[in-house]
Amino acid sequence: MQSQDVAPGPASASGPLVDVEQAEAALVEHYPRLVRLAYLILPPGLGRNRRVLTAHALTQRALPRGRSSAPVIPAQAGRDGDPGYSLLRLQVVRTALEAGLPLRRTAWPRRSQLPPLLPQVWGLRLFPRSGGADELALDQRLSRLAGPARAAYVLRGLEKLSEDGVRKMLAAAGVADPAAAVRAATGVPAQDALLGSAEFDPCSLQARPTDLMRRRHHWKAALAAAAAAAVCGALLAMPSGGWGQDGAAAPSYAQNPAALAALDPAKVTRVSPATWRTSARTDFSVWPARGDLTGDRALLRRALAVWARPGGSVQVSATPTTPSGPPAGPPQLLYAGGVDAAHVVVFYDGLRIVRYAEPKDGASGAALDFARVDAASGAEADAVVLDRADGNVRYLTAPWVTGAAERDLLKPPSGATDLGLVGGVTAPLAVPGQQTGSCTSWNVLQLTDGSGTRLLTDLGELTPAHLTEGRPTAPHEASAATALRAWAPYACSLAAARSQGVRSVNAWEYARQTLPDGSGGAAWVCTRAETWRGGGQRVLAQFHTPGGRYGAVAAQSEGVAACGAKDPHVLAGVLWKSAAGAWYLLAAGSEDTKAVTATGGVNGSARGPLLAVRAKQGAQAGLKGTLADGRTVGGLR
Secondary structure: OOOOOEOOOOOOOOOOEEOHHHHHHHHHHHHHHHHHHHHHHOOHHHOHHHHHHHHHHHHHOOOOOOOEEOOOOOOOOHHHHOHHHHHHHHHHHHHHHHHOOOOOOOOOOOHHHOOOOOOOOOOEEEEEOOOOHHHHHHHHHHHOOOHHHHHHHHHHHOOOOOHHHHHHHHHHOOEOOHHHHHHHHOOOOOOHHHHOOHHHOOOOEEEEEOOHHHHHHHHHHHHHHHHHHHHHHHHHOOOOOOOOOOOOEOOOOOOOHHHHHHOOHHHOEOOOOOHHHHOOOOOHHHOOOEOOOOOOHHHHHHHHHHHHOEOOOOEEEEOOOOOOOOOOOOOEEEEEEEEOOEEEEEEEOOOEEEEEEEEOOOOOOOEEEEEEOOOOOHHHHOEEEEEEEOOEEEEEEOOOOOEEEEEEOOOHHHOEEEOOEEOOEEOOEEOOOOOOOOOOOOEEEEEEEOOEEEEEEOOOOOOOEEEEEOOOOOOEEOOOHHHHHHHHHHHHHHHHHOOOOEEEEEEEEEEEEEOHHHOOEEEEEEEEEEEOOOOOOEEEEEEEOOOOOOOEEEEEEEOOOEOOOOEOOOEEEEEEEOOOOOEEEEEEEOOOEEEEEEEEOOOEEEEOOEEEEEOOOOOOEEEEEEEOOOOEEEOOO
């Protein structure tokens, strides 16, 4: 997060007194505008869901407890002449700036820096409606500003304050150098109309569920942990502070021979280091056991016991639809060794990769992670995450991998940086897309073997996702120079696929369109994320205009066949504003689309896969495409 020079704001004693009733009336009347103001000033690194909830919380907490003095800020007519509104606006700006300050170990966090207690929404993610390419570009520019500069831009554009008024407002909010903030804000072109768009309206929201499968697993784990703690709490205690025979596992009373055999370290399957050289298979079943602790029977016993019955102190996670039950029999050992500050054991049971980790110092805090890898082969079986620490990730690579490197997908010309391989383990690689604010880099893992070079990306799971490029019926590796250039504008959209059990992601430029008013040419790309569970695919249609660094999401769908090998067709549209200030509905289908029709808020049709029709800002339209074989397709939504 960018540093922000903000000090506790001074109280204003020279303005008119405002009582609680007057402030409450102003809050009710101007609530949507105050929440929008807070949302725009809050750091984008919080994420859209938390920004929405925090903006509402800060606005609701802006109501004073008693009579207070309103700030003396140059005001315009209307709401700015209301002392109650001025008081609330100052408090919203001050707390929104405080929310962006980094937490310090030497000081207690301020209330605004913590996740809000109220309002809270359980089981749903809330975020404003998506805007067009212009709104996305403005949001990215604002995210690169420090908090005070972002506040200066918003106060000038949304509140229509003069530069002198902005400086006085920032000074009253506690900004140490308001003049510098105003100067920094002038570096972003004024686009005042966009600040009032639906993209930045935290009162008009879309709702989506949280990760339902992970939530169910967490509830099951919590109930199991509570039962184990209530019945066997005394047995779980370890007076010596070290690991017992079964470590952090819950007590076992099972005498089933198969279950006992699965816990015997001596029966764990170990593949010969040379097996993969003569095998026709290129999957996890031919990986040898590696690491400096493969002979540590006590460590393997603890890992197997925790897998069979994780105790209440074990952190358990699983990718969607991955069963987290015990092994049916002795699993295959892939790795056992020390990685950074942990001892790590990785197993494979034919369906799942299972990773067990415990601190080297023997303290509590074991973790158990599951990931589906059924039918994994080739690039999908090239690497497994060994450890995540301090924003970095280490991988264990397949025995056939001969080289590992780090590459920034956003910067194709920058080349790759060698990571080295020691016993199949890579040096630390920065976790992609973890920056606060805008996405400025997306680091991927580049692996080389006898068959070529592949790109894999970490999406927060045990196995990285394989990146490809091209028509869905014949995709190719994304490591070629042309594929890297094609992926660059869309790399940051991979963040939307985190923790979804993604197996591979393909990017396909399905159309190019000449823009109206001589604005150049645009590219239409669909990215399709395939999952290990077969369903739940995520498809994004993205629109990239000349001069833009990132592609804007025009439409998205989940669980559809579009843009995939079984249905290589796609149709999407977007409202776009030309350099001349005119609004258009632009739409594009794949090459076999013979006609496109728009209905609803915009009416128009065109022969061929491309459509451009004059429209009004905010208009909504339905799209229908007719394919060469007479079938029709709807637009992604």
